[in-house]
Amino acid sequence: MNKKEIIAKRAAEELKPYSIINLGIGIPTLVANYLDKDKYYLHTENGMLGVTSVKEDDIDPLLVNAGKLPVGEAVGASYFHSADSFAMIRGGHVDVAILGALQVDSDGLVANYAIPGKDIIGVGGAMDLLVGAKQIIVTTNHVSKDGSPKLIDKCTYPITSTRKVDVIITDMAVFKWKEGGFELTELVGDTSLKEVEENTTLSYRISKRLLQKESS
Template structure:
């Protein structure tokens, strides 16, 4: 299993059955591979509730998600205007948003829409999802391509929202916001506490349960 698939699988394990979930671009789209389609309802900003996968021979070029990737429609799916879709998000009707990130900092701020000096697509629906979704899960590689930490003390890229991320899942570890700070709750197989420490400048504490497990 690739690192990206491993991250997506971990994220799927955090989801409550029968919840409405919005999947961002990149790693988040892989989460759908690990969900029981009868127990979860996938939402996309461009106006579809009941997103599902689609076989290549059944692709409708007009039926895409917010990332312009081909999707299918589950039994009972509903279509609506993009404005109504954003009203669902802003009104708190999306249970969980799973998003990618360029950086996440010690205050839980997420930067995922702009790199100074580079021309990229823009914020899209990420700002609305960070504000409106009941739970935010970030899925990302632990470090950038140049080896620099993506979990930092303070974001150097423009932040997307003041709303904090509830859970961060990387290819090294899982962090959860608890008692005004991030707690390292799980290590990915083959990763040590030292590995995380050397590749993270975000402030965090290690859970007692994990400390006890690692001391055995």
């Protein structure tokens, strides 16, 4: 299993059955592979509730998610105008949004749509999801392609929202926002505490449970 799949599988474990979930572009879309389609309701901001994966032979070119990727429809799926879809998001009717990130900082802020000096990806629905979803889970590689940390003290890219994220899941670790700061709650695979420290400039504390586990 590659790093992206490991992250996606771990993110799926955070979800409660019968939740309404919006999956962002990239790693978040892989989360659907680890969900029972009868127990989770996937939402896309371009106007569909009941998104599923689709086999290549069954692809409908007119049926896509917000990232323009082909999708399938679950039994009972519903369609609606994108304005109604955003009203669902802004009205607090989406339980969880799983988003990718370029950076996350010590204040819990996320930058995930633009890199200064490069073509703007576009904020899409991320800003609305960060404001309206009840829970925000960020899934991302721990470091960028050049090896620099993506979990940093202060975002240097434009932030997407002033909303703090609730959970960060990387290929190295899991962090949760608790009592005004991030807590490292879990190491992924054979990652060590030292490796996390060397690749993270975001401020965090280590959970007592994890310290006890590592010292035993």
